[in-house]
Structure formats: C-alpha cells, structure tokens
Amino acid sequence: MKLVANSFKITSSVKSFDKGEMTSMIPAAIDPVALSLGPLQIHWYGIIMGTSAILGLFLATREAKRQQIDPDLLLDMMIWVLPSAIVGARLYYVLFEWEYYMIHPEDIIAVWKGGLAIHGGLIGAFIAGYLFVRKHNLSFLKMGDIVAPGIILGQAIGRWGNFINQEAHGGEVSRAFLENMHLPDWLIEQMNIHGTYYHPTFLYESVWNLVGFLLLIGLRKVNLKRGEIFFTYLIWYSLGRFFIEGLRTDSLAFEGAEWLEQILQALWLPMDALFEPGLLTGGNIRVAQLISLVGILLGLILIIWRRIDKTAKEKVDETKETQNA
Numbered sequence: 001m002k003l004v005a006n007s008f009k010i011t012s013s014v015k016s017f018d019k020g021e022m023t024s025m026i027p028a029a030i031d032p033v034a035l036s037l038g039p040l041q042i043h044w045y046g047i048i049m050g051t052s053a054i055l056g057l058f059l060a061t062r063e064a065k066r067q068q069i070d071p072d073l074l075l076d077m078m079i080w081v082l083p084s085a086i087v088g089a090r091l092y093y094v095l096f097e098w099e100y101y102m103i104h105p106e107d108i109i110a111v112w113k114g115g116l117a118i119h120g121g122l123i124g125a126f127i128a129g130y131l132f133v134r135k136h137n138l139s140f141l142k143m144g145d146i147v148a149p150g151i152i153l154g155q156a157i158g159r160w161g162n163f164i165n166q167e168a169h170g171g172e173v174s175r176a177f178l179e180n181m182h183l184p185d186w187l188i189e190q191m192n193i194h195g196t197y198y199h200p201t202f203l204y205e206s207v208w209n210l211v212g213f214l215l216l217i218g219l220r221k222v223n224l225k226r227g228e229i230f231f232t233y234l235i236w237y238s239l240g241r242f243f244i245e246g247l248r249t250d251s252l253a254f255e256g257a258e259w260l261e262q263i264l265q266a267l268w269l270p271m272d273a274l275f276e277p278g279l280l281t282g283g284n285i286r287v288a289q290l291i292s293l294v295g296i297l298l299g300l301i302l303i304i305w306r307r308i309d310k311t312a313k314e315k316v317d318e319t320k321e322t323q324n325a
Contacts, residue, residue, distance in 0.1 A: 030190055032164050045161040049116075052157035053082060056150030063146045063220075073136065077143075080128040088124020089116035096252035096287060113165070117252065118155065119291045144230030149216040152233055156209035162202040163190060170199025170247035171278045199278075201247050208240035225306040231299040238295030243268065245288045246277045253283035256290075264289050 035042040057078055061071040093115045094101050094108055101108050129147075133140045162168035175197050178188045183200070191198050215236060219229050245251055246268045261284045268277070268289075280286065 044164040048161040049158050052154035056154035059150040060147045077132045080132045081125045084128035085121040085125040089121030092120020093117040141227030148230045148233040149213055152209050153213040156206045159202040159206040166193050168202045170201040173197050199247050201244050204244050212236040231302045234295045234299035238292040242289050242292035243271050245286055249278040251286040253286055255283040256285035
C-alpha cells in the first residue's frame with residue numbers, strides 16, 4: 001500500500017502480495033490478555049480503563065481538598081458514576097449495533113472485547129453525577145470544574161485500550177506514512193492489521209486529550225466563572241472528536257436527513273483537504289460527530305450565558321462557598 005499525493009490530498013492504494021508472503025510478513029499483535037489465571041483472563045483493556053479511572057479520581061480528590069471539599073465525597077460519587085458510565089457506554093454502543101447483538105446477545109456483556117462508546121459513558125456519568133450532587137446539596141458546576149481535568153486525562157489514557165484491541169482506527173495508510181510520524185516500531189506494527197496499516201486515530205485523540213488536560217489545568221489559574229472549565233472541556237474534547245471521528249472506519253451511524261449530512265460534511269472540510277474520510281457504513285450520519293457538534297455548541301452557549309448572567313459565581317478563591325450555582 002502507498003500514499004499518493006494529488007492536489008495536497010492524501011489517498012490510499014493497495015499493493016498486492018502473494019498470500020503466503022503476506023502471512024509471513026505480518027508481525028504478531030500485542031496479546032490483549034495481560035494475565036491468565038486458569039479460566040480467569042485479565043485483559044489489558046480493563047487494566048488501562050481501570051488505571052485511567054483511578055488516576056482521574058486521584059486528580060479530582062486533590063483538587064477537592066484544595067477547594068476545601070471532603071475528598072470522601074468524590075469517592076462516594078465515584079461509586080455512583082463509574083457503574084453508570086460503564087452501563088451507559090455499553091448500552092449506547094449496543095443500541096447503535098443492535099443488528100449484531102440481536103443475533104449475538106451473549107456478547108452484550110462482553111465489554112472486555114471493546115465496544116464502550118465514550119459519549120454513552122459521559123451521558124451516564126453526568127446523569128449519575130448530577131443526581132449525586134443534588135442529593136448532597138453541592139454545586140454541579142463547581143464539581144464539574146473539579147473533575148473535568150481528570151476526565152479528559154482518563155480519556156487520553158483510555159484510548160490506549162483501543163490500541164491494544166486494534167480498534168477505533170482510521171482508514172488505510174502506508175507504513176511509510178506512519179514512519180514519517182516518527183512513531184516507534186512497536187506502535188507501527190500494532191497498527192498492522194491482517195497485513196494492512198491503518199491511521200492510529202486512537203493516538204490522535206489521546207494526544208489531543210492530553211493537550212486538553214494541560215489546558216484545563218492551566219485555566220485553573222485564570223479567574224473564570226464557575227463551570228467554565230467544565231464547559232471548556234466539553235468544547236475541547238468535542239472539537240477534536242468531531243474531526244478525528246471522520247477518519248475512523250468503525251463509526252456508529254444512522255440514516256439521517258440530507259441537509260444534516262451536508263452540514264457535517266461542510267464542517268469537516270478542513271480535514272477533507274488533507275485526508276480521505278474513513279469508510280462509513282450503517283448510515284450517512286456519524287453519531288459521534290453529531291453529538292460532538294452539540295457538545296461544542298452547548299459549551300459555547302453556556303459560557304456566553306454565564307458571562308451575561310451577572311449573578312454567576314466566580315470560580316477562583318471560592319473555597320468557602322458551598323452554595324449551588
């Protein structure tokens with residue numbers, strides 16, 4: 001396979017190999033099972049996702065202490081949020097892949113194989129988090145500001161679970177394309193799936209989220225309105241996800257209105273000038289792109305509204321306040 005530049009647009013073409021030669025050239029992928037204890041298998045995907053959740057909680061509890069909030073409240077909230085996020089992420093994915101799971105219902109609970117949609121997880125987590133803070137008479141926006149950096153860092157780490165499972169990748173590219181990105185060989189070879197190299201979109205999103213984490217940490221030093229770090233998280237994550245999603249070949253999709261398809265395509269034009277979009281099946285609307293667009297608009301509207309609202313509380317140096325926003 002090679003990359004062909006034509007009017008600054010990158011396209012792909014496939015080079016034919018003898019089947020036996022190709023089989024011998026394909027390196028072994030990383031074993032998704034980290035440890036086997038008899039019939040019990042511990043998957044890297046679960047380890048990575050668990051690590052991301054623990055690190056996110058650690059960062060949130062540190063900030064809660066600084067804000068003079070009992071860190072045990074974060075631990076209690078985690079008991080609500082984490083199961084809700086997993087259930088939401090799985091239900092969301094199963095819903096949009098129902099044709100498969102209707103035939104294979106036994107795979108509905110097989111989360112170790114992948115298939116956790118982050119937007120479903122966020123919806124589940126936000127609902128559970130909102131119910132928790134209302135129950136404990138806390139400010140949802142203040143708690144959102146506290147946990148947002150940990151969430152996006154957890155997402156940056158969690159994408160490496162997709163790397164291990166060789167999923168959430170983009171369309172075909174050449175090995176030379178990946179080498180020109182100065183990636184290590186072990187990463188390049190993991191993107192070799194059945195003899196074909198693919199866009200490491202998991203890596204693009206992981207790096208984007210890591211930069212977003214640094215941005216949110218930096219914003220803690222700025223005199224923002226309460227909730228604006230959380231809203232910035234919504235905008236930043238959604239912006240990156242919108243453009244990266246267009247490269248993927250496994251997008252959840254549905255058949256939507258033609259005008260909506262045209263809007264999404266027009267907004268993706270900056271990427272289309274450089275790369276071919278990933279193959280889209282199951283419909284003409286990528287669900288993640290639509291949800292991301294809503295997230296961007298919602299974040300911007302809420303920031304503007306908070307700036308206009310003269311009663312909106314300041315975020316910085318409000319450690320003695322416990323009133324609701």
